[in-house]
Amino acid sequence: MTWLIGFSMTGLFLIVSNITSLKTNLKSSAKPIVIFLFLTIVLGIAYRYVAYLMMILQKRLEDYLYGVFCEWEMSPIEIDNDIENADFSFITKKLNDDFGIVIPYERILGGPTQEEELPRLKTYYKALCVYSKKQFDLGQKVN
Numbered sequence: 001m002t003w004l005i006g007f008s009m010t011g012l013f014l015i016v017s018n019i020t021s022l023k024t025n026l027k028s029s030a031k032p033i034v035i036f037l038f039l040t041i042v043l044g045i046a047y048r049y050v051a052y053l054m055m056i057l058q059k060r061l062e063d064y065l066y067g068v069f070c071e072w073e074m075s076p077i078e079i080d081n082d083i084e085n086a087d088f089s090f091i092t093k094k095l096n097d098d099f100g101i102v103i104p105y106e107r108i109l110g111g112p113t114q115e116e117e118l119p120r121l122k123t124y125y126k127a128l129c130v131y132s133k134k135q136f137d138l139g140q141k142v143n
Contacts, residue, residue, distance in 0.1 A: 008041045076136035079129045083122055088114040091121045099128050 077098050083091070088109070095101045109117060 008045050011041050012038070012045075076133040077129050078133075079126055083125060086118075086122065088118050088121070091118065091125060095121070095125055095128075098125075099132075101128075 080086075080094060083094070086094070092103065095103065103121070
């Protein structure tokens with residue numbers, strides 16, 4: 001569309017720059033054609049400008065209405081009170097439910113290795129909750 005506006009502006013400049021020679025060289029029947037050409041170009045550019053403004057307004061309105069009537073309720077994921085007393089299966093389930101994270105292990109972990117891994121998983125879960133809170137606060141500041 002940029003080239004169309006460029007051609008329109010060029011047509012306008014050519015008509016305006018030669019307006020005095022057009023008056024003397026053209027017979028009376030050709031003058032309305034030049035005037036209608038000029039008006040068509042001006043109205044075309046005005047239409048494109050108004051359409052651009054309406055598109056910007058509609059996009060802002062669409063974003064606003066989407067935010068107001070959105071079905072999603074954004075809230076940070078708070079640290080669960082049961083995390084401190086959680087076992088391995090509970091913490092892996094919370095990671096999957098809250099964040100969609102499944103931690104792959106190379107082998108099935110037994111009791112002692114699960115107990116070794118449990119503090120790291122708790123720390124990881126808490127860090128993800130803090131990150132979620134920071135992202136939520138950042139989103140609230142932007143909006």
